[in-house]
Amino acid sequence: MxxxxxxxxxxxxxxxxxxxxxxxxxxxxxxxxxxxxxxxxxxxxxxxxxxxxxxxxxxxxxxxxxxxxxxxxxxxxxxxxxxxxxxxxxxxxxxxxxxxxxxxxxxxxxxxxxxxxxxxxxxxxxxxxxxxxxxxxxxxxxxxxxxxxxxxxxxxxxxxxxxxxxxxxxxxxxxxxxxxxxxxxxxxxxxxxxxxxxxxxxxxxxxxxxxxxxxxxxxxxxxxxxxLQPLDPDDAIELATQLLDGENIATTDRSAVANEISQQVDRIPFYIHHSILKLKSLRQQISPDLVKAQIDLVLCDPNPWDMNHYQERIKTYYRDGAKEVALAILDTLAESTIGLSLEQIRDRNLAIQDIEIFRTVLKLLRQDGYLVMNVDKTYSFRYGLIKRYWQYQRV
The missing domain is CATH 3.40.50.300 (P-loop containing nucleotide triphosphate hydrolases)
Structure with missing residues (x-):
């Protein structure tokens, strides 16, 4: 393939x-x-x-x-x-x-x-x-x-x-x-x-x-x-493996490299395909550590894999007032190593007084696939890849 x-x-x-x-x-x-x-x-x-x-x-x-x-x-x-x-x-x-x-x-x-x-x-x-x-x-x-x-x-x-x-x-x-x-x-x-x-x-x-x-x-x-969810872990690894084979990419450990690709891009098929092309362009043997390093380099690009869409969508489809709150919430969560509650997010953005707009925007960000609510009622990025993109591009 x-x-x-x-x-x-x-x-x-x-x-x-x-x-x-x-x-x-x-x-x-x-x-x-x-x-x-x-x-x-x-x-x-x-x-x-x-x-x-x-x-x-x-x-x-x-x-x-x-x-x-x-x-x-x-x-x-x-x-x-x-x-x-x-x-x-x-x-x-x-x-x-x-x-x-x-x-x-x-x-x-x-x-x-x-x-x-x-x-x-x-x-x-x-x-x-x-x-x-x-x-x-x-x-x-x-x-x-x-x-x-x-x-x-x-x-x-x-x-x-x-x-x-x-x-x-x-x-x-x-x-x-x-x-x-x-x-x-x-x-x-x-x-x-x-x-x-x-x-x-x-x-x-x-x-x-x-x-x-x-x-x-x-x-x-x-x-x-x-x-629609990302691929199951086994299917994502199988896709990465078949693409590594199809593109004739040398690896230190086929299974470990395929697994690393799957994990680094959250099992999303589009990004698995992109990762393979990036690795192929290196024309060298690929190790699991090299996979993460190369994806991090991609995320430093001005518009990595067309991911600026995640910022542009907010600026285009969110109402005035909600746009600023959405970006502030995502910036805050990108800087945090743990999930944060609504109150914790608000405490880090004291310039925004209306707690109801936080609730409204948090719901929108969940509907749009940016965030998830955890069982302890904290919020975090739904996909680690998008969080890393946000860290490189916004904070």
Whole structure:
């Protein structure tokens, strides 16, 4: 296996995610899912593998929504994907063709667009499109035989980013609210409809902004939230071992070096891949001590492995006031060798008087994967790698 940080991972090279994928399929049999995780944990790899697996009774549809800026564009993407869903089933294709003509939709190749005159009808078109899909289920073998239809599953990557794009436009908050509420209403109307939301920014940040604009609904309370974890220790060591072999890297002790790589980067696949490339560049025999020394050197870089995201995300998505408190909390915990309680954190930041903002921000930092609360009610960094990055870059 070759190192490929951030690239598309071949199915044969996905290690340690079978149990997670099985759990997600099992849960999808019952309800829709919000898949959350720290950045670079492998959400997209898992989702794309599920789409590839599919199955005789499932029709999975994947769409990256990061660059979608309007609900009409979102619905156009859905229509395009539905067009692929019914392709090859003549009677269903004919029915879909009549449906698109109803709103004067036009098609170039496999792409369906909503014309400018109909963009304000996006909600009606979306509701009709889903009604169409649910009333024209593709049979496992032959739709005309009336056999059990395939279950359609929409895998929507970067859905929070799409909603955040809406917020940057005029009346964006109202539009984002309506989209979320419409999707939830469709799930309630069609119990067999499934959606999977994933994203590199937490959906809670978007919903928080919407609540500031008067939003009171809970648009995902009917969905199961799955928090993707790093690899299990044995799987992380196996990944490191296979990459060491694939890159032909000499080591003093294969098992010890693979174990050290796993521990130094908290068993996160993306950073295991990056570590291997760093070690390969040395063109020398690698020992466990050298692994830690080289990763420390990387963390001294101006933007090590694109980890400045951890600072930029706070500056971008946290509100004024909360930004300063979040950075102060993380600076304080990075300097400490032990976990600290809320009171201890506050005592070290006396310039911030409001204890409630500490509680609010600590919750946000836990939701975003920076921190964990320990059983003794102290707080510490969730990942040692991020703490070490913070120590080198901030304190």
């Amino acid at each position: 070759k190192a490929n940080p951030g690239g598309q991972i071949d199915s044969a090279d996905i290690i340690g995610r079978d149990a997670v994928i099985d759990e997600l399929w099992e849960r999808l049999a019952q309800q829709s899912i919000v898949l959350t995780a720290e950045r670079r944990m492998g959400k997209t790899t898992i989702v794309k593998q599920m789409v590839k697996e599919g199955g005789a009774a499932v029709f999975p549809i994947y769409r990256d929504l990061e660059k979608v800026v309007s609900p009409a564009e979102f619905v156009s993407n859905i229509l395009t994907d539905i067009s692929g869903y019914q392709k090859g089933f003549k009677k269903v294709e004919e029915a879909f063709g009549k449906f698109t003509k109803d709103f004067a939709g036009w098609q170039i190749g496999n792409i369906i667009k909503i014309p400018e005159a109909s963009t304000s009808r996006w909600k009606e078109i979306l509701e009709n499109a889903i009604e169409y899909v649910m009333s024209h289920p593709l049979a496992v073998d032959d739709w005309e035989d009336g056999k059990k239809g395939k279950q359609i599953i929409f895998f929507w990557d970067e859905l929070p980013m799409m909603l955040d794009n809406f917020l940057k436009r005029e009346n964006g908050a109202l539009v984002a609210m309506e989209v979320l509420d419409t999707l939830r209403a469709l799930r309630q109307t069609y119990p067999q409809l499934r959606m999977v939301y994933t994203g590199s920014i937490g959906l809670h940040h978007v919903i928080s902004k919407l609540k500031d604009a008067g939003y009171n609904n809970a648009p995902t309370n009917d969905m199961y939230t799955c928090d």
